[in-house]
Amino acid sequence: MFIDLAKAFGRFKIWEVVCAAVVPFIFFPIVSIQGSKYSDPRVTEYPKKGPVREWLDAIVWAVVAALIIRTFMFEMYTIPSSSMEKSLLVGDYLVVSKLGYGPRVPNTPLSFPFVHHTLPWSKTAKSYIEKPQLPYKRLPGTTEIKRNDPIVFNFPAGDTVSEVYQSNVTYYQLCRYFGKDKVMSDKKQFGNIITRPVDKRENYVKRLIAMPGDTLQIIDGIVYINGEIGEQPAEMQHNYIVKITGNGINPSILQKYNITEGYRTAHADELIFNMTADIAEEFRKLPFVTSVTRRIAAPGTEVSEDIFPNDTAHFKWNADNFGPIVIPQEGVTVMINPENIALYDRVIRAYEHNEMEIKDDKIFINGKETDEYTFKMDYYWMMGDNRHNSQDSRFWGYVPVDHIVGKPIFVWLSIDKNTGKIRFNKTFRTVK
Incomplete structure (x- = not known):
C-alpha cells in the first residue's frame, strides 16, 4: 500500500x-x-x-513482509541460559507470538533490519539510531496477560550497560561493586557506558509470577501470592544438597537424570545439584545416596545488595525469603518515605521518567515535596523456573508493561549445547 x-x-x-x-x-x-x-x-x-x-522490487517486498511479521506478529528467539530449566532448555529455539498481548509499535523505528541492538559484524556498534523515539503504544491483542504465563520481555535493568559486560553484569551491579566514578571513567575495564531504548534492551524469558496489585512473598523458597501458595511449574528446579557414601557420582547417572548443573561443597561427601522435586525423589532411592535435602537460605542470611530493592539497611531479604511486597498497579497511590523509597526508586525515575531527590529525609518529585506517588503503568513480577540459577525480579525488581514483548508458544528446534545434536524429544513442543 x-x-x-x-x-x-x-x-x-x-x-x-x-x-x-x-x-x-x-x-x-x-x-x-x-x-x-x-x-x-x-x-x-x-x-x-x-x-x-524487478528483482530489486521483489527483494524489497520480501524484506518488508519479513519485517512486518517480525515486528508485529512472530519472532524467533534462542534460550541462552538455564534460568527456565527444565521448562525451557539452553539451545531451545522459540517461536514468540506478539499477537496475543498485542504487538508494540517500535519505540526505535530507524534500525538495521533483522538484528536487535548491535550490528552483526561488531561487538559494540549500535544497530539503531536513537532519534526519533516514539512513545509506547500497544495494538489490541487476542488475550490478556495472565499469571504463570511464560513471557519474553525487554530486560528492565538493561537501560544502561557497559560495552564490555553488556547485560551479563548490569551497570547497576558494576556501580555497587566498583563505584560509579570508576565505572564511568575506566574505559579500559568497562568500555563506554551506553543507554538503550526500551525495545533495544536485551530480551529475557521468565515466568510471570505476580500481577499488578498482587502481594508477593517468598517463604523458604515457596512463593505466596495474596497469602496463598502460588502455582508451582511442573518442571521447576531448586538446589538440593546430596550426601553420598563415596567421593563422587558417575557422570552417566547425571546424564540419565538430565542433571546439567551442580558443584561440590567443602565436604567430600556432599554435592549440590539443581533438580526438580521428582528427580530429587528418584535420587533418594539410589544406593550410594544417604540424604537429599533442599537447600534454603534462612531468613536474614545471605543478605546481599544484589537482592531487590538493593537496600540492605532496610530490607534483609534473600532469594528464598523475600517480601512481602505489593506489585505496582496503574492508578494506585502508595505512601513513600526514606525507609521504603528503594522499592519504588526505579519506577519513579527510570520507568516513569520523573526527577526525584531526597533532602533532609524529605522526598521531592519534580521539585515538589511529597509523601505519596501514583503509578502511571502496570508492573509484573518475573521469576525463572530454575529458582536457584535465575537472575530475575528478585534481583532487579518489577517489569513495566511497556517492556512486555510477547509469549513463547512453540519450540521448533532444540539443540544440546554439549553434544551439538538435535534433541528430537524436545523439538516441536508447545511452551507451558
Missing part, C-alpha cells in the same frame, strides 16, 4: 520505495513538504521496469 502510494507521488527510485515501506511516517510528510503531486494510479502509466529493477 505504501509503495503504491509512493509511486502515485512519482517516487520510483529504489531508496524511495524502501523508505516508503519501512518509515512511511517520516517519508510521506517529507514528500508533502516537497510539494509532490499525486496522480491517480488507475489512469497513470508508470515507467516500465527492467529485470534488475
